[in-house]
């Protein structure tokens with residue numbers, strides 16, 4: 001990509017559609033009035049370049065793969081303007097697409113990430129959809145990520161006090177690999193037949209083993225581990241700090257965390273951070289054209305040419321942590 005590193009934001013995050021083909025219980029996407037037509041968003045890649053906003057643009061929804069012509073056109077604009085283009089999907093529409101059709105749609109994308117969380121993966125059928133989406137995307141030749149949302153029901157009781165916690169961190173990759181082998185990561189973690197069974201399987205596996213299994217089984221280019229925002233689902237991840245480091249050592253350059261997780265793990269606290277979070281460094285643009293300093297904030301009307309000042313934040317207003325009961 002370009003040599004000029006003087007960008008105003010780390011990434012521009014675009015949410016052009018709220019329409020979706022899934023029905024997650026904890027959906028945070030709002031159906032906004034005064035939606036902009038999709039064509040309006042096609043001007044954004046050029047603006048990102050001309051205004052030196054960011055090197056990359058990521059798109060989430062709703063479900064963007066329901067708007068295939070738009071995705072292709074947006075990808076072309078990104079390519080023309082030399083911008084990295086990443087997309088997030090729930091995988092349902094992708095799993096149904098013909099191989100040729102999908103190849104054409106992802107042609108100008110860098111990475112497509114498929115979401116994995118308790119609200120989307122509820123039964124065996126959902127696992128099949130997830131697996132089909134991953135394998136079709138790989139076949140289509142785009143980099144593939146998994147966005148794993150960690151919540152208290154998935155790992156709340158299963159993670160601590162296991163052998164996973166005893167890794168030498170973070171540089172001792174060999175020891176980590178040996179210990180991971182000793183864990184005998186099961187190849188068929190998702191044979192459970194229903195939501196409750198799935199939760200039990202995840203809890204039994206524990207956080208480290210579960211993420212390692214996802215990596216071994218699907219071999220994605222990246223697993224992006226996310227903290228739930230805005231819902232009472234947060235788990236005390238400081239107990240699993242060693243697991244996060246062990247996973248990054250075991251799968252170098254393949255394990256990523258969101259900024260909130262990063263802040264908590266690095267500063268070992270949930271607020272009062274020494275360094276501010278990424279608020280105001282991740283420019284988000286919503287369906288009605290409004291903008292905000294991160295994807296979870298409510299947007300305000302503003303021009304990309306005349307952006308407001310975003311404040312620095314040393315705590316996250318969307319953090320809703322549930323400490324485990326003693």
Ligand code: SF4
Nearest residue numbers: 020022024027062090
């Ligand atoms: S897939 Fe995403 S946008 Fe669709 S219902 Fe679920 S959380 Fe909401």
Ligand code: SF4
Nearest residue numbers: 260277278279294316
């Ligand atoms: S306010 Fe919260 S969600 Fe937004 S960038 Fe900061 S840590 Fe992330």
